Amino acid sequence: MENGVRGELQEVQNMGKEAGSRDGQGPGRHDVGNYPWYLDVRSSPWEAYRSATFVTVDLETTNRSKGSACEVGNRIVDAACQVNAGPVIVGLDNVKATLAGLAAPVVLVAHNAKFELQWLKREGVECTALLVWDTMIAEYVLAGNRRWPLDLGSVTARYGLTGKNRLVDRLMRAGVCPSEMPAHMVRERVVGDVRSATALFLLQRDRVEAAGLTRVMFTRAIATPVLAEMEQAGMLLDASSVEKEYETLLKRRSDLSIQLGTMTGGINLRSRPQLATFLYSTLKFKELTDRRGNFLRTGGGQPLTDSETLDALKASTDAQREFVKLRAEYGKVDAALTKNLEFFQKVCKEHSARFSATFNQTRTATHRLSSSGKPLTFSDNSLRGVQFQNLPRAYKRLFVAPAGSLMVEADGAQLEFRVGGSLARDPVILRDAMTGADVHRFTASVINRIDESAVTSKQRTAAKSHTFKPMYGGTSGTPREREYYEAFRTKYKDLYRMQMNWVHTVLAEKQLRTATGLMFYWPDTKMQHGGYIENTSSIFNYPIQSLATAEIIPVSLVYLFWGIRAAGLTARLVNTVHDSVVAEVPEKELDRYKQVVIESFLKQTYQYMSVVYGLDLYVPLGVSIKAGRHWGEGEEETHSYGNQGAHSGKG
Secondary structure, three states, X not given: OHHHHHHHHHHHHHHHHOOOOOOOOOOOOOOOOOOOHHHOHHHOHHHHHHHOEEEEEEXXXXXXXXXXXXXXXXOEEEEEEEEOOOOEEEOHHHHHHHHHOOOOOEEEEEOOHHHXXXXXXXXXXXXXXXXEEEHHHXXXXXXXXXXXXXXXXXXXXXXXXXXXXXXXXXXXXXXXXXXXOOHHHHXXXXXXXXXXXHHHHHHHHHHHHHOOOHHHHHHHHXXXXXHHHHHOOOXXXXXXXXXXXXXXXXXXXXXXXXXXXXXXXXXXXOOHHHHHHHHHHHOOOOOOEOOOOOEOEOOOOOEOOOHHHHHHOOOOOHHHHHXXXXXXXXXXXXXXXXXXXXXXXXXXXXOOOXXXXXXXXXXXXXXXXXXEEEEOOOOOOOXXXXXXXXXXXXXXXXXXXXXXXXXXXXXXXXXXXXXXXXXXXXXXXXXXXXXXXXXXXXXXXXXXXXXXXXXXXXXHHHHHXXXXXXXXXXXXXXXXXXXHHHHHHHHOHHHHHHHHHHHHHHHHHOEEEOOOOOEEEOOOOOEOOOOOEXXXXXHHHHHHHHHHHHHHHHHHHHXXXXXXXXXXXXXXXXXXXXXXXXXXXXXXXXXXXXXXXXXXXXXXXXXXXXXXXOOOOOOOEEEEEXXXXXXXXXXXXXXXXXXXXXXXXXX
């Protein structure tokens, strides 16, 4: 099978090579607009980390918004680089000239390389032919799910290397801009950081190889330049829709506040004593108790009034139920305003309605990307931003494509479910994927104790949040929900058996190696009385989520990015959230863009996982595509590809 895959991969990559040619300056270098040399994964590009020229770069900038290259008021204060651990070259012009004179293949070494890549692009340095080694990401890969400090000072200390200049660090933490520091201090800092990063690269390279993590590191490396480009693209808010939603919620919050004021007699709901009196004396709520029947109270013996307590109070009278209802809605509306709409409104009024995502590559335990959003010009540090991972689905519609374009979202169709099925080689998951079975309808039928044919669209929608909870180790809920969890594990018994094997491995060894080689650690896992096993949920989840959203989605993203260029399209990627990629696509390019999505998400990614990771994905990969004026709009179409064949249809 592998020979066939390699042959198909050659065809795919020729798509981008036909329009260009090698320029005689080293293997795999292509003209701008084609796939970079390091995506020719047949030629063991990892060897470049041993044999290619490597250049370590460090840039010191003014520090508005952490020195972001997107902040037009920032500038480079000093720069340094080092080629193959040779003499350190200082000064921005000298660094740029050095980079311009290097022939591919070249490895760019930096700590938090995305930062350097963005600044180099701003300075007109072409970086597409550079394979990245990020010493921060390398340490993250070696850490697995362990929470190691990843700043350069901490990492160098871990390796016994010379740390950063403490005085400069203290000054920067105090808000002093590098441009205000003596020039010799800044120069010492960039020179020291370059030497530290070079030493780290040479040491980490050996450790990554010894740990069997070369494939994981390579995937992180090829994704970094793409994410750097995407951060600078930005997304557009529909200012009129934002304002309308803001005014609607503002009025609703005011109305709810009046209703609550009338009901409570105008007490201050933020006053613990006043709220406690109202809850327990006026409304006669029963205080929460422990197992022995003792009241749960503050350290000072006062009744509890925190949010968790309020959520747990049992309403038994009409007045209690009315208060619970009003408070819940008020909290929901207030959260929407303070966490999202106030931010969106300010962006629209003061930042031309456009802001960009910031992709965090070293934050999550499962190694998936996380993303947050701030204005494209970052100077207003009072704006907290939004977390795209937690953005309510309804607010996707507030994002709009520019005139003449569409917002197109591509996401891995039931990606984690399919990945779990591939790892377990579960024939029932394979069957469901190949036949397009509606797993959410199955969920609804079990929870509502009815035949699948009788499930309504409302019941299906309500059940969707439960569908994959068993796969993530979910056990609690209503009796009917727990009944569904059992039904899921019975239906997909091979998946469940594999996950329980993981749990028993961790019980015995306190660690688990994933299919990609990544190591996760649970040193405190043990079985309690009654059979309860600590960390079961994360053990169930991490190996699946890491493969799906830390490996497969970044690979899909990379091939989509370069596929757009190879096809000569002007579409641009603007965000990636969990298992989806969002792009702004001119309407006239839509059909061709969809073809590139299908090719990159399915065929190219499938082949990469086979050739690079040696994985035979038992269950085909799938991709769903939506296109509309606003994010999340449009009719969904789904396509699949794998060793079981290809399939396309409407979803």
